[in-house]
Amino acid sequence: MVVSREQIAAAALRHLNQSPTASMEEIARAAGVSRATLHRHFATRDELVSALGWRAMEYWERAQKQAGVAEAIESGDPRTLEAALHALVIGQAEIADEHGFTLTANSLLDDAALMRRIDELEELELKLFAACQRAGILRADLPVRWISNTLYGLLVAAVESLRRGDVARRDLSRLLLETFLRGTA
Amino acid sequence: MVVSREQIAAAALRHLNQSPTASMEEIARAAGVSRATLHRHFATRDELVSALGWRAMEYWERAQKQAGVAEAIESGDPRTLEAALHALVIGQAEIADEHGFTLTANSLLDDAALMRRIDELEELELKLFAACQRAGILRADLPVRWISNTLYGLLVAAVESLRRGDVARRDLSRLLLETFLRGTA
DNA sequence: CTAGACTGAGACAGTGATGTATCAATCTAG
DNA sequence: CTAGATTGATACATCACTGTCTCAGTCTAG
Structure with a gap:
């Protein structure tokens, strides 16, 4: 399934709101996406958080x-x-x-x-x-x-x-x- | 110098207030104690946080x-x-x-x-x-x-x-x- | 239908934190 | 002063996470 960068960001935020130290693996799962795909949209964790x-x-x-x-x-x-x-x-x-x-x-x-x-x-x-x-x-x-x-x-x-x-x-x-x-x- | 368990706990809290994800190393330094001593008082990080x-x-x-x-x-x-x-x-x-x-x-x-x-x-x-x-x-x-x-x-x-x-x-x-x-x- | 784009799964090395252990130095109670 | 306790320094194995890469499968625009 196609999940847009914006959708991933929204899901990531939702999950990080409840679990601020969640790993990229967790965040990816919460966004319904693989860790690889998450890294394609946001190269590093810092980049994601900054975004x-x-x-x-x-x-x-x-x-x-x-x-x-x-x-x-x-x-x-x-x-x-x-x-x-x-x-x-x-x-x-x-x-x-x-x-x-x-x-x-x-x-x-x-x-x-x-x-x-x-x-x-x-x-x-x-x-x-x-x-x-x-x-x-x-x-x-x-x-x-x-x-x-x-x-x-x-x-x-x-x-x-x-x-x-x-x-x-x-x-x-x-x-x-x-x-x-x-x-x- | 002798630093009591209570003093360590107080210093740890003070530091964790500002830096919630601080490592045991950081916490120990903030308490003016070595990491070894910190571990002697609180075996694991979870134990410290729980205390x-x-x-x-x-x-x-x-x-x-x-x-x-x-x-x-x-x-x-x-x-x-x-x-x-x-x-x-x-x-x-x-x-x-x-x-x-x-x-x-x-x-x-x-x-x-x-x-x-x-x-x-x-x-x-x-x-x-x-x-x-x-x-x-x-x-x-x-x-x-x-x-x-x-x-x-x-x-x-x-x-x-x-x-x-x-x-x-x-x-x-x-x-x-x-x-x-x-x-x- | 097909070529190109996108995806998930998995392997990989590097890194930093954790928890345990040892040992020499220092402090302190008696 | 001395014996026992406590400490800092250091080394170590382990672990979880990160970031990169590859590859085969899937989707989609044209």
């Missing part, structure tokens, strides 16, 4: 674009900022699966170009959070980097909740946004 | 006990429940370092006895959250397991914040409790 990293970045960037983050920051308008913030969080929830493994894969730390890209995307989000603080949409007494890490931590919780079946997929966006903004009390 | 898992459970259990979780649940009194909840979250923040690695070490999934212990501790926390929901201290529109996962996710964020130097240690408890209860908005 997954870039793939996750694309999803992330797309979520930021669709939420209109950059424009909202530029406008400075409270209602625009709030809309972008909500759209971003919901967008993150929808692509949570794409981040589970890549955000904690420490072999990616060597890929300088990728790290720069991550920093850029993170930087933009920090600017959004800071603008929201100035506009009174987010609490100003929290360090902006803590807010960013909070969202990241809640994404981890979201992925875990899906994995364990604690939460239905369709409820996830609402739960994430609600909890992020208003907490649990 | 760290049990160690983390002890910290967790102690935090629950000190917070008076069981008694609060039994009492059903809102103020007692709230006090226990706050004490638990703060306690978790203080031992966040002990959990960073062990909570994501998937080799622990094989240790059935340890997993049972984890389930028990988690079960007690779920009961506390449910009691808090009934007492109006926590939102009743959130699945109790989502609340539990939220706290877990925020702990991940806390460890990450400390690791990156985004947050000072002394601010952590407050940030964690505030964010857990009231969110970022």
